[in-house]
Amino acid sequence: MPEKSSPSPLRVALLGCGVVGTEVARGILQNPIDLAARVGAPVELAGIAVRSVDAVRVTDDGFVIPSELLTTDAEALVDRADVVVEVMGGIEPARTLIGRALEAGAAVVTANKALLAERGPELFEAADQAGVDLLFEAAVAGAIPIVRPIRESLAGDHVRRVLGIVNGTTNFVLDKMTTEGVELDQAVKEAQALGYAEADPTADVDGFDAAAKAAILASLAFHTRVALKDVAREGIRGVTAADVAWAKRTGHVIKLLAVAEVIGPVDDGDISVRVHPALVPDDHPLAAVRGAFNAVFVEADGAGPLMFYGQGAGGRPTASAVLGDVVSAARRRLTGGKGVRESKGQAFPVLPAEAAITRFQVRLAIADRPGVLAQVAGVLAEHGVSIDTVRQTSSHTEDQSGIANLVITTHAAREASLRATVDAVARLEPVRQIISVLRVEGS
Ligand code: NDP
Ligand code: HSE
DSSP states (O other), rough: OOOOOOOOOOOEEOOOOSSHHHHHHHHHOOOOHHHHHHHSSSSSEEEEEESSSSSSSBBBOOOBBGGGESSSSSHHHHHSSSSEEEOOOOOOHHHHHHHHHHHOOOOEEOEEEEEEEEHHHHEEEEEHHTTOOOEEEEGTTTTTHHIIIIIITTSSOOOEEEEOOOOOOHHHHHHHHHOOOOOOOHHHHHHHHHHOOOSSTTHTSSSSSHHHHHHHHHHHTTSSOOGGGGGGOOOOOOOOHHHHHHHHHTTTEEEEEEEEEEETHHHHEEEEEEEEEEEETTTSSGGGGGGTEEEEEEETTTTTEEEEEOOOOOOHHHHHHHHHHHHHHHHHHHOSSOOOOOOOOOOOOBOOGGEEEEEEEEEEEEEETTHHHHHHHHHHHTTTOOOEEEEEEHHHHHOOEEEEEEEEESSSEEEHHHHHHHHHHSTOOOOEEEEEEEEOOOO
């Protein structure tokens, strides 16, 4: 009887050996027996493409990546791989290398949300044409399994809404402001000192990173293509310590949220995709997400509310998600066929920012005298914006100069109506200042 031959190893090409790549390399090199058992064939790290082969690559706990695996010839490495793992980041050369891999029939795993949000459609098309996998669990919320649950576990349901805290740096900053009462600049400095925020914190603080993830989440949840340019984006730069303190007084915390929702019928509606700071009620599960953690709250017709929570960044947590994709891609490479495809059957129009519907909390300074509240309420009524609650702090307690703080929370209104209302309120004689306008989500 001839001996059954053992399957040939599956070759993995790793593009990048930085924060995430070093941990992916360690995961493959340290666990050959587990990986082979899960895949059904040995998994071999064929090489690692970097810019500099001279730098020593070592994990935080001292695992040294063998220098003979490093190469600057990424193209040659891609050409001899069964699975290409892209963790170099940026648009080029990542896009070209992924395209090259897909064309050659290799499966691709990437953590690159910026690339997917900008060039995702063409890459998914190329993967479809080639009949191979393009997997990206790590691109949204790091270690948290959210891509596969939305794409596969909820494939038979209708997702209505996704609310996500998908940027750990801004959650850390807002949490510091909430717990310690500090201003944004100081909290950002602390985030930088702890290594959460970059020296240039723009991508996080101004919401670009969260917007890329929002585009990916919306595309998955609504089986459509949402590009980065479709996402209305507002970062946290305008949030003050006073806003955070007022949020507390009204039973909320401020979070930077990625929101993707269907407005109208689930099979024939419009979608709204946006990133902005929002007041979240204290009793909402997202309010409990502290520090640099991430969470994604999904509302689906059948499943109801679901919450996914965990570490959204960091080498080891992110590599965990990458390695899960490597096992899936390698296994399918071995057994043939393809996983659940990117579903893009729907063509929901994406609403412009002004058409989004949400609740608002408006904080204004007014002259503290009879009739002012009625005047302000009248302007809201004229614009069809319905008031939910009003809270006034009188000049006697708040400010001896005869100025009072008025905090109005509205029922759901279109953003355009609210903006017109706020402009009209600002023109009233007794109104001294519109201090802040914040959206309220999750209630
Ligand atoms: P790093 O900057 O730490 O690492 C990037 C790696 O890619 C480096 O090894 C670098 O080489 C290599 N590289 C960059 N450009 C080239 C190039 N042109 N040719 C060859 N090699 C290149 O990035 P991270 O590990 O932090 O992030 C990687 C990806 O993972 C990004 O897309 C990021 O958005 C995503 N991600 C990161 C998370 C995190 O917590 N860090 C979380 C979730 C996703 P060299 O070292 O020689 O310069
Ligand atoms: N800068 C991102 C964050 C890293 O703070 O969440 C993960 O994408």
